[in-house]
Amino acid sequence: MKRFFRIMAICLFVVAFSGQAMAVNGFKAQGSATIPGIMYYYTDSNTWSLPYIMLTNTSSTSVNCQVNVYGSEGEDLGAAALVAKGGTNWITILNGPGIFEIPPHSTRCYILHFPASPYYTYAHAIVEWNSNDQFQKNALIGSCELRNKNQGIVTTSYLPVNNGNPF
Numbered sequence: 001m002k003r004f005f006r007i008m009a010i011c012l013f014v015v016a017f018s019g020q021a022m023a024v025n026g027f028k029a030q031g032s033a034t035i036p037g038i039m040y041y042y043t044d045s046n047t048w049s050l051p052y053i054m055l056t057n058t059s060s061t062s063v064n065c066q067v068n069v070y071g072s073e074g075e076d077l078g079a080a081a082l083v084a085k086g087g088t089n090w091i092t093i094l095n096g097p098g099i100f101e102i103p104p105h106s107t108r109c110y111i112l113h114f115p116a117s118p119y120y121t122y123a124h125a126i127v128e129w130n131s132n133d134q135f136q137k138n139a140l141i142g143s144c145e146l147r148n149k150n151q152g153i154v155t156t157s158y159l160p161v162n163n164g165n166p167f
Contacts, residue, residue, distance in 0.1 A: 027066050027099065029128035030136060033162040035144050038069070040077065040112055041120035046152055052145040053110040053125060057102040058166060059139040063131045066099050067110045071121035077112055084109045102129075102140070127161065138166035 035053065042048045057063050069077040078097030084090040085108055093108070094100045102108050110125075129140055142161035147154065161167070 027064075027128060028130055029066075030130045030134075031139060031167045032126060032128040033140075033142070033167045035125040035127065035159060035161055037159065038123040038125060038144065039146060039148075040069075040071070040123050042114050043118050043120075047150055048114065049146060049148045050114070051112055051123075051125070052147060053127070053142060053161070054107060054145065055102060055110065055127065055140050055142040055161075056107040057104055057139055058141055059131075059136060060104050061131050061133055061136065061139075062101055062103050063129045063136075063139045064099050065102050065108070065127065065129045065140070067125055067127050068097070069112060069123050069125045071123050073121075075121075077121075077123060080112045080115055082111050082113060084111065127167075141166050 038051045039049045040051060042050075051069075053067060055065060055067075067078075067081070067083075069081065071077055076097070081094075081096060082092050083094040083100045084092050085106070090109075100108060125144070127140070127142065131139065140161075141164065143164075144159040144161060146157045146159065148156070
């Protein structure tokens with residue numbers, strides 16, 4: 001009987017705290033993906049590396065999205081972020097951390113821009129989404145473009161989010 005109560009107590013503990021793990025900052029995600037291996041640094045105007053995370057909503061309903069980027073010591077890098085839409089003439093829809101909407105069949109770009117002073121870190125990003133349709137599955141696809149400039153030469157590499165699969 002004692003063993004039964006211990007097992008029940010453990011189960012209640014897990015259930016009580018699992019909601020907190022799934023709802024960072026009150027955001028209850030229906031889907032998520034982690035992007036590892038992001039280099040983010042700025043030395044000067046000739047030496048930098050910035051990530052551009054492109055997220056596309058492949059569904060027929062709008063989704064809310066939240067991206068959290070953490071440096072090598074777990075520091076939140078969201079203050080350096082902006083979210084944009086458009087192409088050549090980008091329109092900023094969010095400065096800093098927060099939740100942004102991606103309409104059906106639309107793409108948004110999450111960017112970490114230049115810090116105010118020299119900075120260097122390895123980072124990872126967690127992309128989460130939800131929608132008003134509680135049964136919706138796999139709404140987003142994405143890629144992380146790493147733009148680097150070293151002594152005036154710009155290079156670009158791409159990391160598919162979730163191996164290129166919808167999440």
